[in-house]
Amino acid sequence: MIKYISLIFISLVIISCQDTIPEFNKEEAFTFLEEQCNLGPRYPGSDEIVLCRNYIISALNQYGASVEEQYFSVIINDTEFEGVNIIAKFYPRMSRRILLGAHYDTRPWADKEEDISLHDTPIIGANDAASGVAVLLELASIISKKQPEQFGIDLVFFDLEDMGTYQKNETWCLGSEHFAKNYTGEKPEKAIIVDMIGDKDLEINMEYSSYHNSPALVNEIWETGKNLGFSEFKQRIGNKIYDDHYPLIKIGINAIDIIDFDYPYWHTLADTPDKCSSQSLYIVGQTLLKIIYSD
Numbered sequence: 001m002i003k004y005i006s007l008i009f010i011s012l013v014i015i016s017c018q019d020t021i022p023e024f025n026k027e028e029a030f031t032f033l034e035e036q037c038n039l040g041p042r043y044p045g046s047d048e049i050v051l052c053r054n055y056i057i058s059a060l061n062q063y064g065a066s067v068e069e070q071y072f073s074v075i076i077n078d079t080e081f082e083g084v085n086i087i088a089k090f091y092p093r094m095s096r097r098i099l100l101g102a103h104y105d106t107r108p109w110a111d112k113e114e115d116i117s118l119h120d121t122p123i124i125g126a127n128d129a130a131s132g133v134a135v136l137l138e139l140a141s142i143i144s145k146k147q148p149e150q151f152g153i154d155l156v157f158f159d160l161e162d163m164g165t166y167q168k169n170e171t172w173c174l175g176s177e178h179f180a181k182n183y184t185g186e187k188p189e190k191a192i193i194v195d196m197i198g199d200k201d202l203e204i205n206m207e208y209s210s211y212h213n214s215p216a217l218v219n220e221i222w223e224t225g226k227n228l229g230f231s232e233f234k235q236r237i238g239n240k241i242y243d244d245h246y247p248l249i250k251i252g253i254n255a256i257d258i259i260d261f262d263y264p265y266w267h268t269l270a271d272t273p274d275k276c277s278s279q280s281l282y283i284v285g286q287t288l289l290k291i292i293y294s295d
Helices: 002-019 026-038 047-062 126-145 174-181 208-213 215-227 245-250 278-293
Strands: 066-076 079-090 097-103 152-158 190-195 204-206 233-237 255-259
Touching: 026 047, 026 126, 026 278, 047 066, 047 079, 047 126, 066 174, 079 126, 079 174, 097 126, 097 174, 097 245, 097 278, 126 152, 126 190, 126 278, 152 174, 174 245, 190 215, 190 245, 190 278, 204 208, 204 215, 208 215, 208 245, 208 255, 215 233, 215 255, 215 278, 245 255
Parallel strands: 097 152, 097 190, 190 255, 204 233
Antiparallel strands: 066 079, 079 152
């Protein structure tokens, strides 16, 4: 009888824990994606990136986050660009932290178009920029309403990620490079970058550098996704991708990248909202919520 009661108690505890995980609203997240795209191409130096920056900050202020704008400047092809990283903190008094990041700038050139005459045309960047930001903003909405028991949450929206030259890693991820070089204070226990996760045909491999730097965190996230029934998290190591997690890895942070780099519309004019799926945003967002709210 005692054993039977114990089994009932354990079952109730498991159910109770499951009930503490909020539900990610995929429709709201997709609205965040569309509204960014409606602003137009959001490349550094454009009026549209200023509008996007204000859009993000306005949402974060609405959710009660402590928001900081981190200004910096870089020289690209003999031209100076001003960049602004947006740093939002939820429950800053909590010592244990999870950092979630995404870049919000889009590529100024559609240089993967077959038609060379289109290479100087800026892209909308629905998947490559807007999808990661959309997931983070929906997470911000949820976190503002329900405090995680274990972690305070830091959201970082990186600027100047996507103006690099192919095969020259040092020309990419300039916002996260500046953030990492100027990072002070306690390092987060977990740092998770999301990028290009809106693809309708979502398949997320274990990014090479992420796995070799933080295998335990990669396994935790991929196993969580699997347990939630998301077969889109593939149990295989993929390519090495230089993304916003890499500057964090260089300063000793436990950082990984969630990215589906197999996207046929990458850096083309066809990277538009119709190529994205609210379900893909849900898969990544709900997995992250499980990480944030689980004991």
